[in-house]
Amino acid sequence: MKCEVLVIGAGPAGSAAARTLAQNGVDVLLIDQHPLGRDKVCGDGLIPDAHAALRKLGLWNQVADQALHLPTLECIGPRGGQIKVPGQLAVLPRQVLDKLLCLGAQDAGVRFVSGVKFQSTIQDGSGSVCGAHVEINGNPHEINAKHVILATGAQSAALTAADLCERTAPSAVALRCYIEAPSLAADWQYMSIVWSQLIRPGYGWIFPGPNGIFNVGIGLFNQQKLNKKTKPATSHKYLSLKNQGHAREHEPQRRLGNLRNIFERFIEQHPPLVTLLQQGKIISEVKGAPLRCGLTGARWSRPGLLAIGDAIGSTYAFTGEGIGKAMETGILAAEALIKARQQNHSPTQTCLQYEQGLHALLPQFNSYARANSVNEYPWLVDVVIWRAQKSPRLRQSIASILSEQNNPGRLFTLKGVKRLLLD
Template identity: 55%
Template structure:
């Protein structure tokens, strides 16, 4: 990638925003990954500038579920109590099969709309000392003579501005535009797609208590969900993993109509129909892409680290990505802090960060393998049938939530044999 053609004045702040000319760490994207990285780095005393193309507290299409890895990340950030004060605590994930069977898997769980969660995380970064500016959109990296990233060209309003930085962290989510501009996008198509809405239904409070994930033949190859949110609201949606998967590996969109899949979910799952009938849909149903399995983008280039969903930090089987986004953001921060403390080179910092993601990759691959449940929902019927007869299997399923059990083993050939012989 060549030096940006536009010549802008980096010393002149844009109208309506206090944008510094330079910083130590420039973070693009104030979602869970970017805000987590910003908080850790700012707490260590670094000069951090956190940017987003939308104002603080922006919405994000998401199931809003906080599973144990999210709780662990929030605890490290020192924000767990603040989040849980606003969230809806939940005791179980309810797995519902096509034949109507159900198993409730216990876990440390909660639901909080992303608009509120992201606001808490972004504010947490600012409370630690990071500077936040929005709206500001990443246009291109700034490069030195050796093609090392030394900052970014940003669009604020109708004007372009430059900010120089020792390091740039790209945490721009599933949309590939920023990755492409940075020369790091390896796959423009998403790993999956999802559609969700919020329904206010006070009459359903206490009747839908778990984070219900539902597999039906009509929703295949996807799944539906209903999660109880605060204030008498529910997050309801459908997701399809592998929506752009093709045999040649290049990715080609399948014939999917998410609204039809959503309607099929409501039609085929009585509690969903009851929720939509008794409740009030707040706003419109909204769709979004997913980037999963730590694939689809290069993780770094000189002077720049990619983190969060831009790096593919969402699990393909469950669609959960909040916890892993925060975790990868903190891994980026850790690599930079360790590098500074040890006097490491650019290459050594990048290597340390990429090794930390590589260490996570086998876990993502197992979730990808477990994803066959979505294409073959009868497998969940078998799992639910056996789990209702085996306390040990329920503990293993809870271990998947807690990341202490291998999700792939639950539906492998070996796993099927264990279904019939374990107690």
């Protein structure tokens, strides 16, 4: 097989890159190990950055037609205090979203082939990547390409095989299940984020989706820090949770076991979830997956190869939002390749061009990393919620974080809370 650009991984990052390239006349082959419409473990929440990226791709209308739109985010603190802030939010299961994105890429002219598993890169005499060794039905094949984009998500195997991995451990691990409760859907017009002493450092969520089906989950952040403290697992005894094979690298069974245990307690103890379970039923397995955050943990590129999305940690620490940012990095990589084509850039110049785009995003990522302290010290949320209950201005300020017009590092940090208390 041969193409101008080979995109490996048909998640939001890969499909966004592929569609952008094909819209600009580039011959693109998009491959994925799984068939179209695979299920990706996710909260399925689409916040304004994802809406903006989808608009840029020209796919927002298709997504908006199928998503559930919600006007409010509810934040619940460990002491039970809560605020509701306005937001333009939407929820669409990843099975549907990723299929729409991949079909969108194919509509633009991308060739998509599933059941193709990336094994390693092919290099030319100068060391530049010029294709990939892949496996199809257990048989080895080669794909030759002028450029390769790696969009294989948060699992580190492909990153390692592409010689880009700097850290195999994920930044966070999270799990979710679907609960069908149509009788509650009409009144549940908000996404809930729940901070609790149970889920530290992290949070839980309840996101109502289309057809009365709720996405419920928890995530634990700062996993790199925890890795230093924890010993390898010797056993796990919890739910029959399906591990997507992700965090196999660093004592993940223990971490996932802990996560399952916490999740069981969360759904038994959080009153809205108790209601949800009384009036509805769990209709999926509880599945876990890793997240890579803060644009850390991997090299962003090497000559001939650009990595995008969760593979380079494009998910925000603190909130775990990654769909929008994955598409943004995909579009950035595509734009760098389009420029390279127009201006005859060398592979090294192309890497530089792409990395400059990522560097411009770093301050925002760092701000989310600072705000991540909230997940370690959930009492900070209690203070912010307590103040915000009395202050429409503060609620507005929190709302503007959702649309990225405000910086979470200013509010959800020890410094930010100190400022709030002294104000």
